[in-house]
Amino acid sequence: MSMPQAFHIEDDELIQYALGTLKDSQMTTLTAHVSMCNHCRGRLAAIQVELAAYATVLPPEGEVPAGARDRFLAKLTVGPVVESKLDQARSTP
Numbered sequence: 849m850s851m852p853q854a855f856h857i858e859d860d861e862l863i864q865y866a867l868g869t870l871k872d873s874q875m876t877t878l879t880a881h882v883s884m885c886n887h888c889r890g891r892l893a894a895i896q897v898e899l900a901a902y903a904t905v906l907p908p909e910g911e912v913p914a915g916a917r918d919r920f921l922a923k924l925t926v927g928p929v930v931e932s933k934l935d936q937a938r939s940t941p
């Protein structure tokens with residue numbers, strides 16, 4: 849407050865900073881700003897927490913969805929027993 853910043857780092861840039869996907873020049877600029885700016889340091893910390901939570905919620909891409917899809921397709925090719933079960937499930941709200 850006593851030292852007004854000319855700009856603050858955008859959330860999008862902070863997210864990329866947290867992910868480590870920024871270019872070296874941007875990384876240097878943001879690191880310098882975050883080291884001086886309590887506001888952006890707090891935002892960065894919050895984003896890192898959000899990203900960590902997000903990463904634990906999402907399964908590794910490809911693994912679970914592909915396996916679930918294969919099982920589903922395998923069940924569909926088994927026969928009429930599965931179909932009748934599906935019909936029952938559909939008629940039950």
Ligand SMILES: [Zn+2]
Pocket residue numbers: 853855856857881885887888889
């Ligand atoms: Zn800032």
